Amino acid sequence: MADAKVIPFDEDRSRRRPRRVRAAPPVEPEPTAAEPVVEAVPEPTAPGSSWDRRIAGGLAFLRRRVTGEYEVDDFGYDKELTDQVLMSMIRPLYDKYFRVEVKGIENIPKEGGALIVANHSGTLPLDGLMMQVAVHDHHPAQRHLRLLAADLVFMLPVVNELARKAGHTLACAEDAQRLLEAGELVGVMPEGFKGIGKPFGDRYKLQRFGRGGFVSTALRAGTPIIPCSIVGAEEIYPMIGNAKTLARLLGIPYFPITPTFPWLGPLGAVPLPTKWTIQFGEPIPTDGYAAEAAEDPMLMFNLTDQVREQIQHTLYKLLVQRRSVFF
Secondary structure, three states: OOOOOOOOOOOOOOOOOOOOOOOOOOOOOOOOOOOOOOOOOOOOHHHHHHHHHHHHHHHHHHHHHHOOOOOOOOOOOOOOHHHHHHHHHHHHHHHHHHHOOEEEEOOOOOOOOOOEEEEOOOOOOOHHHHHHHHHHHHHOOOOOEEEOOOOHHHHHOOHHHHHHHHHOEEEOOHHHHHHHHOEEEEEEOOHHHHHHOOHHHHOOOOOOOOHHHHHHHHHHHHOOOEOOOOOOOHHHHOOOEOOHHHHHHOOHHHHEEEOOOOOHHHHHHOOOOOOEEEEEEOEEOOOOOHHHHHOOHHHHHHHHHHHHHHHHHHHHHHHOOOOOOOO
């Protein structure tokens, strides 16, 4: 095709006779369907950028570990280690294995101290760890639960150090009151070893709640008591027997015998993949009582019984609603 000739706009304009052009009548545009509005799509982030941030964060974390530039509180709680390492180790068990469903998380206050009281079961105390993940991952404020643990936990090597780092402390009234008055969320399981070590035939039947020491602590701190019911933990290690002689020799409260342990060796220690439900009940306020109420045995008995009955009633309700142990 020949090149087009370019005519300058002003060339010989005076020599050309202007022509009169009749304007064409305006044509109304035909109605057309509204064109869809296409929003601008942001360019995808480079695949390596997220990994770069993770690697950089991991290296910074290791540097702080090596140089000691991290903080722990008076109880040994290491928030950074808990959030980035310990919770990440527990979370797959929570999300994928036990598939925990959480209800009533709105009953936990956004700030300030509160005492969560839960049932205890499962032969091994995995229910406390699952409750800790439930509070942190589902609460809008991502609050941290500080569990009160038995003496045995802090006598075991490695376990002792991990429990301290995760924010747990000895189950004594003094430590619990200090945490509550500092605005922390504290968890306690008053059944103790009687709860996690009970036979499978007594599952979901609450054991004695001690002398109500947790109620006295909540009254002194003026913090609410939140009942918590956990369904699913009873079946992870169905305890069909207890080798009491062996337990005494080992210095432990009980030595469980299950359908898989000790017959299958280490494989028998793998928990069954049951479906869990954790429900937090309505708070029971304690700030309306007088200062001397913590010394009233009748009041402590009534409040303890109220908390226990509320947990037991919720357990029965959740069991009726449950379709299956595993689904």
